[in-house]
Amino acid sequence: MATAADGVATTGADGVTAARADGVAAVRCTGLTYSFGRTKAVDGVDLRVEPGEVFGLLGPNGAGKTTTLRSITTLLPVPPGVIEIFGRDAARRKMMVRRLLGYVPQQLSADGGLTGRENVDLFARVFDVSHRERRERVGQALEAVGLAGAADRLAATYSGGMVRLLELAQALVSAPRLLVLDEPTIGLDPIARGNVWDRITEIRSATGMTVLVTTHSMEEADQRCDRLALLHRGKVRALGTPGELKSGLMAHRRETGDGETALPSLEDVFRHVAGGELAGSEDERGEFGDVRRTRRTASRVG
Numbered sequence: 001m002a003t004a005a006d007g008v009a010t011t012g013a014d015g016v017t018a019a020r021a022d023g024v025a026a027v028r029c030t031g032l033t034y035s036f037g038r039t040k041a042v043d044g045v046d047l048r049v050e051p052g053e054v055f056g057l058l059g060p061n062g063a064g065k066t067t068t069l070r071s072i073t074t075l076l077p078v079p080p081g082v083i084e085i086f087g088r089d090a091a092r093r094k095m096m097v098r099r100l101l102g103y104v105p106q107q108l109s110a111d112g113g114l115t116g117r118e119n120v121d122l123f124a125r126v127f128d129v130s131h132r133e134r135r136e137r138v139g140q141a142l143e144a145v146g147l148a149g150a151a152d153r154l155a156a157t158y159s160g161g162m163v164r165l166l167e168l169a170q171a172l173v174s175a176p177r178l179l180v181l182d183e184p185t186i187g188l189d190p191i192a193r194g195n196v197w198d199r200i201t202e203i204r205s206a207t208g209m210t211v212l213v214t215t216h217s218m219e220e221a222d223q224r225c226d227r228l229a230l231l232h233r234g235k236v237r238a239l240g241t242p243g244e245l246k247s248g249l250m251a252h253r254r255e256t257g258d259g260e261t262a263l264p265s266l267e268d269v270f271r272h273v274a275g276g277e278l279a280g281s282e283d284e285r286g287e288f289g290d291v292r293r294t295r296r297t298a299s300r301v302g
């Protein structure tokens, strides 16, 4: 199984290989550590996300995924030399780094009392999109996520899937090079989930944008991500393409002769890596697979 945090993806958008030639990573974390009081949320994470890839961060509840994303997006303070975004130090050049990023947090970032267009326009102003370009960029972002027809309706009337797409448009309006998504499909039904991912995939293909995403869905991770890192208790426990992770576990099983010969699933890999903690779905830290959380994006807009 691939465990080195500096592994290189073998799959990705057409632009990836060329973009890698200059050796500058989209995201590079070196020994990222972050504590909340006595809780070490992230504990020495090394990560390298290549330009143009869809990189998934997985792990049980409390593994440190959101803290990692919030550090990368400069929302949490990190010392110089720990995080670089496209070669820029996130601590020393915070504003420059922020201009390269689009971020869709877990928490609701759309205002139900505004129309879809007004919501996206608000983000365009916050991200300092020039007045001259703003109208066109807002229209393009709404078009890219398939909300052009609903743009002038109040967001409060949107379905949960439409709200998530609106939040995606908000993050896209500044034309970021790195799109950071914290559980973009949580609380959505399978059709809405597929729709959100289809849009992300289309936009990535059209722009060559790098996507860093957290998800609890093994299926999404397997089908939609070029490479994955499994976080557990604040550390990277496994890293590689979905295929590498699965074949790595299969090879390990053969070596240890545990009798299981079928190709493991991604969930098997994570159970193997995180051990018994993933088994009890009632355990707050161990919950995995389909998260049975009650958060619903639509009701949050209300």
Ligand SMILES: Nc1ncnc2c1ncn2[C@@H]1O[C@H](COP(=O)(O)OP(=O)(O)OP(=O)(O)O)[C@@H](O)[C@H]1O
Residues within 6 Å of the ligand: 036, 039, 040, 041, 042, 059, 060, 061, 062, 063, 064, 065, 066, 067, 068
């Ligand atoms: N603001 C905070 N104050 C105190 N502790 C926090 C805070 N945010 C996170 N933590 C703790 O840090 C650890 C990592 O949390 P984090 O939210 O990064 O995990 P996660 O993998 O994103 O979990 P989830 O899948 O539930 O979103 C947990 O133990 C959590 O309780």
